[in-house]
Amino acid sequence: MSDVTKEDVLAVLSKVRGPDLEGDIVSRGMVSDVFISDNKVYFSITVPSERAQELEPLRIAAERSVKAMPGVKGALVTLTADRKAGSSPPPRPQPPSSAGQSHGHASGHSHPPQREKAGVPGVGAIIAVASGKGGVGKSTTAVNLALGLQANGLRVGILDADIYGPSVPRLLKISGRPQQIENRIIKPMENYGLKAMSMGFLVDEETAMIWRGPMVQSALMQMLREVAWGELDVLVVDMPPGTGDAQLTMAQQVPLAGAVIVSTPQDLALIDARKGIAMFRKVEVPLLGIIENMSYFLAPDTGKRYDIFGHGGARGEAERIGVPFLGEVPLTIDIRERSDAGTPVVVSDPQGATAEIYRQIAAKVWAELGGRAPRQTPAIVFE
Numbered sequence: 001m002s003d004v005t006k007e008d009v010l011a012v013l014s015k016v017r018g019p020d021l022e023g024d025i026v027s028r029g030m031v032s033d034v035f036i037s038d039n040k041v042y043f044s045i046t047v048p049s050e051r052a053q054e055l056e057p058l059r060i061a062a063e064r065s066v067k068a069m070p071g072v073k074g075a076l077v078t079l080t081a082d083r084k085a086g087s088s089p090p091p092r093p094q095p096p097s098s099a100g101q102s103h104g105h106a107s108g109h110s111h112p113p114q115r116e117k118a119g120v121p122g123v124g125a126i127i128a129v130a131s132g133k134g135g136v137g138k139s140t141t142a143v144n145l146a147l148g149l150q151a152n153g154l155r156v157g158i159l160d161a162d163i164y165g166p167s168v169p170r171l172l173k174i175s176g177r178p179q180q181i182e183n184r185i186i187k188p189m190e191n192y193g194l195k196a197m198s199m200g201f202l203v204d205e206e207t208a209m210i211w212r213g214p215m216v217q218s219a220l221m222q223m224l225r226e227v228a229w230g231e232l233d234v235l236v237v238d239m240p241p242g243t244g245d246a247q248l249t250m251a252q253q254v255p256l257a258g259a260v261i262v263s264t265p266q267d268l269a270l271i272d273a274r275k276g277i278a279m280f281r282k283v284e285v286p287l288l289g290i291i292e293n294m295s296y297f298l299a300p301d302t303g304k305r306y307d308i309f310g311h312g313g314a315r316g317e318a319e320r321i322g323v324p325f326l327g328e329v330p331l332t333i334d335i336r337e338r339s340d341a342g343t344p345v346v347v348s349d350p351q352g353a354t355a356e357i358y359r360q361i362a363a364k365v366w367a368e369l370g371g372r373a374p375r376q377t378p379a380i381v382f383e
């Protein structure tokens, strides 16, 4: 079968139009440069930032029509925010509202004292992975970060706090119900050496959908305290997307040692990332840093990188607000496919460059938590 060309892709895209947009997305100049590598197609669609959410169906429609083309092996389409002429930098963030709340630090040793919250016995540090908005790859990052920490010799668990849209069961390919071991205590599920708990193991999504605030809170506390986590160096909490009241309460109730913010490089996502940072500052949770996900395209065959999404936005943002920058994860079909197949790249391609990126990010997170060298797994001795 002949190779897919840019012209073929643009011809298909010129039939895609938004719900109330006049003309098609190609003639309106909304389609970025199109990259094709190994018959996988990558591009972005530029939309006004305030309409990004409502135009998600447009992204899906464009992705579908390209995927349906003969010879196309995959397509990855993202929405990017419309930069106004002159490409002005994003507005400066507001300083924290009161003195003594700044957690920016360079050394990793200047975390403010934590307000007293009961910890979880046996669990060393609980860290939150959060994003200001959905779809930036927070769950994929949380899972690969947890596996990266583990690959660095740590004992790790992951708690999926997204009650309404749990993704950990799928990302770790775990199904079934957890076993009850005593009274109210249940055993965490496990795959790839990672202990995991998610609402997805306990109730179906329709049931969770009708739950209200207090029920969600108590479900979360149960998953934290009534699960036999055992001895863990780190428990990674995959937070629900957004920065509303539910997230705020959660950040307040869980005894967090720190938070990691996942953002894409676009202005749009950075505005939301800033909200996430402000939220953790408000509840005095130290910010371990920002990860830029979908930072640049990495062509699978040539390994060539393409900075088409304004790569580096999160690094600049981290510098501006004095939060550590933890690293850049490229946008690759490989990450998406492995993640969606429940075989995260850190365990399914441990020798690959992407797995190395996650392990390095994990090492930085661990250093920010206190700078200790990764613990070697102790040998098990039978007396």
Ligand SMILES: Nc1ncnc2c1ncn2[C@@H]1O[C@H](COP(=O)(O)OP(=O)(O)OP(=O)(O)O)[C@@H](O)[C@H]1O
Pocket (backbone or CB within 6 Å): 131, 133, 134, 135, 136, 137, 138, 139, 140, 141, 165, 167, 240, 241, 293, 294, 329, 330, 331, 332, 333, 335, 336, 337, 339, 340
């Ligand atoms: N670096 C990446 N390269 C390619 N695809 C990615 C990358 N990171 C995430 N994805 C893909 O993007 C999609 C959204 O990712 P994910 O579910 O992790 O996002 P999320 O921010 O947790 O979303 P939500 O908050 O809506 O649950 C998934 O299909 C995932 O495989």
